[in-house]
Amino acid sequence: MSDRNRSFRLSRRQVMRGLLATSAFGLTAKFGTGCAQSPSSGGGAAADGAAAEELVVGFIYVGPKDDFGYNQAHAEGAAAMVADVPGIRLVEEASVPETTAVAETMRSMIEIDGAKVLFPTSFGYFDPHILALAEEFPDVQFFHAGGLYQEGVHPKNVGSYFGYIDEAQYVAGVVAAHMSPAGKLGFVAAKPIPQVLRNVNSFTLGARSVNPAATTQVIFTGEWAEPVKEAEATNSMADQGIEVITCHVDSPKVVMETAERRGVMTSGYHADQSPLAPEGYLTGAEWDWSSIYTELGQEFVAGKTLMAGDIPHVLRGGLADNFCKLSPYGPAVSDEAKAGGDAAVAAIESGELVIYQGPLKTNTGDEVLSTDQALKTDNIELEKMDYFVEGVIGSVS
Amino acid sequence: MAAGALGWWGVPLGILAGTLRGSVPFLLVSLGECLTEKSGKINLGLEGTLLFGAMSAYAISYLSSGIVGPTLAPWLGVLAAGVAGMVLGAIHGWLSQQPRVNDVAVGIAMIIFGGGLANFFGKPFIQPQAPQLPTIPIGGWSSLDPVQSALQISPLFLLGVAIVPLMSWFFKSTRWGLYVRAVGDSPDAALAMGISIFWVRMASIVGGSFLAGIGGASLSLFYPGVWTERISSGQGLMAVALVIFARWQPWQCLWASLLFGGAQALGPAFQSVGIDSYYYLFNAAPYILTLVIMIITCSPQRTLAGAPGALGKDS
Numbered sequence: 001m002s003d004r005n006r007s008f009r010l011s012r013r014q015v016m017r018g019l020l021a022t023s024a025f026g027l028t029a030k031f032g033t034g035c036a037q038s039p040s041s042g043g044g045a046a047a048d049g050a051a052a053e054e055l056v057v058g059f060i061y062v063g064p065k066d067d068f069g070y071n072q073a074h075a076e077g078a079a080a081m082v083a084d085v086p087g088i089r090l091v092e093e094a095s096v097p098e099t100t101a102v103a104e105t106m107r108s109m110i111e112i113d114g115a116k117v118l119f120p121t122s123f124g125y126f127d128p129h130i131l132a133l134a135e136e137f138p139d140v141q142f143f144h145a146g147g148l149y150q151e152g153v154h155p156k157n158v159g160s161y162f163g164y165i166d167e168a169q170y171v172a173g174v175v176a177a178h179m180s181p182a183g184k185l186g187f188v189a190a191k192p193i194p195q196v197l198r199n200v201n202s203f204t205l206g207a208r209s210v211n212p213a214a215t216t217q218v219i220f221t222g223e224w225a226e227p228v229k230e231a232e233a234t235n236s237m238a239d240q241g242i243e244v245i246t247c248h249v250d251s252p253k254v255v256m257e258t259a260e261r262r263g264v265m266t267s268g269y270h271a272d273q274s275p276l277a278p279e280g281y282l283t284g285a286e287w288d289w290s291s292i293y294t295e296l297g298q299e300f301v302a303g304k305t306l307m308a309g310d311i312p313h314v315l316r317g318g319l320a321d322n323f324c325k326l327s328p329y330g331p332a333v334s335d336e337a338k339a340g341g342d343a344a345v346a347a348i349e350s351g352e353l354v355i356y357q358g359p360l361k362t363n364t365g366d367e368v369l370s371t372d373q374a375l376k377t378d379n380i381e382l383e384k385m386d387y388f389v390e391g392v393i394g395s396v397s
Numbered sequence: 398m399a400a401g402a403l404g405w406w407g408v409p410l411g412i413l414a415g416t417l418r419g420s421v422p423f424l425l426v427s428l429g430e431c432l433t434e435k436s437g438k439i440n441l442g443l444e445g446t447l448l449f450g451a452m453s454a455y456a457i458s459y460l461s462s463g464i465v466g467p468t469l470a471p472w473l474g475v476l477a478a479g480v481a482g483m484v485l486g487a488i489h490g491w492l493s494q495q496p497r498v499n500d501v502a503v504g505i506a507m508i509i510f511g512g513g514l515a516n517f518f519g520k521p522f523i524q525p526q527a528p529q530l531p532t533i534p535i536g537g538w539s540s541l542d543p544v545q546s547a548l549q550i551s552p553l554f555l556l557g558v559a560i561v562p563l564m565s566w567f568f569k570s571t572r573w574g575l576y577v578r579a580v581g582d583s584p585d586a587a588l589a590m591g592i593s594i595f596w597v598r599m600a601s602i603v604g605g606s607f608l609a610g611i612g613g614a615s616l617s618l619f620y621p622g623v624w625t626e627r628i629s630s631g632q633g634l635m636a637v638a639l640v641i642f643a644r645w646q647p648w649q650c651l652w653a654s655l656l657f658g659g660a661q662a663l664g665p666a667f668q669s670v671g672i673d674s675y676y677y678l679f680n681a682a683p684y685i686l687t688l689v690i691m692i693i694t695c696s697p698q699r700t701l702a703g704a705p706g707a708l709g710k711d712s
Binding site for chain 2: 063064066067068072094095217218219220221222223225226227228229230231232233235236237238239240251253254257258261262263275276393394395397
C-alpha cells in the first residue's frame with residue numbers, strides 16, 4: 001500500500017493541467033447555458049417567430065415509455081395531445097429518476113428547448129423538485145399527476161390532476177366476480193399506500209356486489225418494479241387456486257404474462273395489456289389521459305394559463321369525466337359478465353352508484369361506515385385510506 | 398384453473414418452485430465469479446453483465462425469431478448473452494490489470510457501464526414479446542396443475558448444475574485449473590513457473606463473464622421472462638457475495654444458489670396462504686441472508702479458509 005501511495009503522487013505540472021482543464025470546462029459549461037438562456041429571455045421574439053409560434057410542452061416519465069404501464073399511459077396521452085392540437089411541439093424524456101435528475105431535466109427543457117408547459121408525471125417528482133423549479137420559473141406551467149396541489153401553499157404556476165381509477169377497478173371487480181366460479185381473486189400490489197389500498201378495496205367491493213362471498217388475496221411486493229417478486233407472487237396465487245389476478249405495480253407485464261402461462265384469468269391496470277394475455281385477459285382499469293391532455297393542450301394554445309386562473313389548479317375525475325376507462329372485454333368474458341360490467345359503468349357515470357356505501361367494515365371487523373353513511377368518489381376522506389374492506393385477505397401493516 | 402387450492406402445501410411447493418426458477422441466475426453468476434476469483438481478481442461488474450446479458454438475449458431472441466424461427470431464436474439469444482458478457486469481461490480484465498488500478502473500483506464502474514449500456518440499447522425491446530426458452534417438465538407424474546407448473550426446469554438450470562462438477566474437476570485435476578489456482582494463490586510462484594498472469598486472469602474473467610451473461614439470459618428468456626431495466630434487482634451483487642459464502646467451491650455455490658433462490662419465494666408464498674405480517678421481512682430474506690453471511694464469515698483477524706491468496710491484493 002505504501003508503495004502505491006508514493007507512486008501515485010502527481011507532479012506540479014499535472015496538477016496545473018488538471019486545474020486548467022476543469023476551470024475551462026466549467027467556463028464553457030457556464031457559457032453554454034448562458035447562450036441557451038439568452039434567446040429565450042432576451043431575443044425571445046426572434047426565436048418564437050422562427051418556430052411559427054409553436055408551444056413547447058415537455059413530458060417527463062419515471063420509466064420507459066412503452067412499459068405497458070403507468071408511463072405508457074402518459075406517453076399515449078402526450079402523443080394524442082400533439083396529434084389533436086396543432087401548434088404544440090412535444091419534448092420527452094423517459095427513465096428520469098425521482099431525484100435531482102428530474103430537476104436537471106426540467107431545467108434543460110425550459111432553458112434549452114424553451115418549454116412553457118411541463119408534465120413531470122411521476123408522483124415523487126412533486127416535492128421538492130417541481131416546487132423548486134416552479135418558484136424559479138414563474139412563467140412556466142407545471143402539471144403534476146397526483147392531486148397534491150394545495151391552494152395558498154404551492155406556487156400559482158403549479159397544477160395537479162388525477163383520476164379516480166378505482167371506479168374502473170370496481171367495474172373490473174364486477175367482471176372478475178362474474179367470471180370466477182369460486183370467487184377467489186388475487187391482487188399483486190406494490191406498497192400499502194392509500195391509492196393502492198383504494199384500488200384493492202374498490203376491486204373487492206365490485207366483486208362482492210356480484211358474489212358476496214368473493215375474496216381478494218393481496219400480496220405486496222414492496223417495490224414498484226420488482227419483476228422476480230411479481231412473478232413469484234403471481235405463481236403462488238396460481239398455486240392457491242386463485243382465478244382472476246389483477247395488480248397495481250408500475251408495469252403489469254410480468255404479472256399478466258405469468259398468469260397467462262399458468263392459465264389464470266387477468267384484469268389489467270394502467271394501460272391495455274390484452275396483447276400480453278390474449279386468452280385470459282378479461283378487462284382492465286386504464287388511465288385515459290388522451291382526452292385530458294388534449295383538452296389542456298387546446299387551452300394552452302388558446303393562451304389560457306394557471307397563473308391567470310383560466311385553468312383550474314386541481315383537475316380530478318373518474319369514468320364519467322374520461323380520466324379513466326376500461327379495456328375492451330377479452331374473448332373469455334361471458335355475456336352475463338359484460339352486461340354486469342356495462343351496468344356498473346352506467347351506474348357510476350350517472351352517479352347513482354356510490355362505491356363506498358355503508359354499512360362497510362374493515363377486514364379486521366372495525367366499522368368504517370354505518371348504514372346511512374356514504375363516501376362519494378370525490379370525498380377527500382377516501383384519499384387517506386389506511387384499511388382493507390371486508391373480503392380482502394391481507395393486512396396493511 | 399382445474400386444480401383447487403393447495404392451502405398450506407403451497408408454501409413448500411412455492412419455495413421449491415421458486416428455488417428451481419429463481420436460482421438459475423444466482424447459480425450461473427456465482428460459478429462465473431468463482432472462476433474469476435480463483436484467479437485472484439474480483440469482478441463486481443457481474444451485476445452489469447447480468448443486465449447486459451439479459452438485454453442482449455431478449456433482443457437477439459426477438460430480432461432473430463423472424464429469421465431462424467421461434468425454437469432456435471432463444472438459443473441464439475443465450476449465445477449472444479454469453480458473448481456480450483465476454484465483451485464486458487474483456488474490458489474489465491484489461492482495465493483491472495493495469496498498474497495501480499483497483500479491481501473493486503473498476504467493478505463498480507462496470508456495474509454502471511453494463512447497466513447503462515443495457516438500458517440504452519434495451520429501450521426498443523421493453524414492449525415486444527420475445528420467444529422464450531423451452532422448459533423441461535418433470536412434474537408429469539402429478540395430476541395437480543400447481544405441481545406440474547412448479548416442476549418446469551429450465552435447460553439453463555441443468556447447464557448450471559452440469560458445470561458444477563466440471564468446474565470442480567477442472568480446478569482439482571487439470572493443468573489449466575492448476576494455472577488458475579496458482580495465479581490466484583501465489584502470482585509470484587506462477588510467474589516463476591512461466592505462466593502469464595495477465596492472460597490467465599483475462600481468460601478467467603472473460604470465462605466468468607460468459608457464464609454471468611448466460612445468467613442474464615435466464616432472467617429475460619426463462620424467469621420472469623421479460624426485459625425491463627430493473628430485472629436484475631441486485632441479484633448479480635448477491636451472487637458475488639454468495640461466492641464468499643460458498644468458500645470458492647463450485648459445489649457449495651450450487652447449494653448457496655438454491656438457498657438464495659428459495660429465499661426469494663418466501664415472502665409471496667407466505668402471503669398467499671394468509672401470513673401477511675412481516676412481509677417486508679420475508680421479502681428482505683435474501684438480503685438479510687447476505688448480510689448475516691458477511692458478518693459470520695468476515696473477520697479482521699484471519700483470512701477465510703479457501704480464499705485465493707492473491708485475492709484483493711495488488712500485484
